[in-house]
Amino acid sequence: MLKLCRQYLNWIQNSVFEGEITEVKLKELVEKAKHIMDDETDSIIIFKSRQEKWLEKQVVGLEKNDLDTFL
Template sequence: MYVILVYDITDKKVAKMLKLCRRYLNWIQNSVFEGEISEVKLQELLAAAKLFMDKENDSIIIFKSRQEKWLEKQVVGKEKNELDTFL
């Protein structure tokens, strides 16, 4: 499946969340990641995040799609982390 993951987390844990998300997805903008991921890997990522998240103040939002081709993406301005496709 293709996901867009967005998080809002306290400043002192941002680096930890960034490092965790980069292991599974592509960073595209501050606190925003996207990419193909299996349901098992997504649950693994969420389980790891829940270990240090403050459930009263922190949040993760995940938008899911079957494939990237079913999602229209428009970038206005400079894209912070352009994804390269290697063949």
């Protein structure tokens, strides 16, 4: 799953990824992920934002990725 998600998004920490992605690419990612996932134990949570100005990112502790902004 890590390799798949890194093809579409920026790795932040452990199982967290962020980035700007089109609806088509998101659907593609989700369909590919469904083939890897175990329906009994795994899940994906997707947060969407319509406007970047409503996002504020705060990191407490070690920043594991050097991205300055949330895309």
